Amino acid sequence: MEKKGALAFRYAFPKTVPVMVGYIFLGMAYGILMEVNGFGIVWTLAMSLLVYAGSLQYVGVTLLAAGVNPVHAFLMGLMINARHLFYGISMLGKYRDLKRFKAYLIFALTDETFSVVCNEKVPRAIDREWVFLWVSLLNHCYWVLGSVLGNVLGSVISFNTKGLDFALTALFVVIFTDQWKSRKDHGPALTGVAGSVICLLLFGADRFIIPAMIVILVILSAGYRREAKKEVKEDGR
């Protein structure tokens, strides 16, 4: 059993290196932001360990600092993390027959972990469940380590952090660019941007997310109906 784990570790570790660099960097930015807003190491550690959702944690700094209604925080969490629903749906097949670590693997399915495991074709000689575990666990460790480091260093060396939270925007722009390159049909991506911009102009910055999600769902559903009709027609011929 130990040998299985060690073999899987040697296979999994190199795949996590890009995430390591990214998570330590973004984690540090998060730790510093927490520190700037008056939240120390216990808060930072708890959030990174138990919430473990990068974008939501960034938004969470504002929610914590403002002391918003927890119900508001909960709804915000559902909205921002709604995309995880679709990562889960994409992994239904791959995670289907896992046993020992399944619950943890689902808990730790962040954007970056998803991007590593979803394309993973583990060789037969290596235990895939262990590989998934190492990828997920290592990434989790990088994130926790980065945020704690940023939180501690942020209170030692002080520098002008104005604009540091742009790292989050940068991350999404990078994912957006990757997705754009990987796909010929840009309808869904354009729907997301256009629907959000229109709702932002109509409803304002504080309340546009829910209308935007509804608009996006309606447009995508129309696309689904169009495709379904086309299939029926083709089947009928």
Add this chain to the structure above:
Amino acid sequence: MDGEMVRGICIAGALAAATLITRFLPFFLFPAGKNIPKYVEYLGKTLPFATIGMLVVYCLKDVRMSAASHGLPELISIAVIVVLHWWKGNSLLSIGAGTAVYMALVQRVFA
């Protein structure tokens, strides 16, 4: 424990619960051996693209075109990220450089 701390713990708990729900729900709804409806499958293929687009807009929601900088720091930094990422495809480089450019712009140029 003061009220502020209790509220903070409640907020953190709410964020953790929301995250758990979004990550576990698909596996509860579609357990091993059950077929996924075609509509859900279609959404699973298209929604991630729309969602990231929405999140980019979400990050920029507080940018005011009427402000002194006219949203230029954001526009320039995003252009740098897209060009760099299209060219090199290195996520860290793109994120690091884009953030550095943005910080320099808001701290020095448009300060």
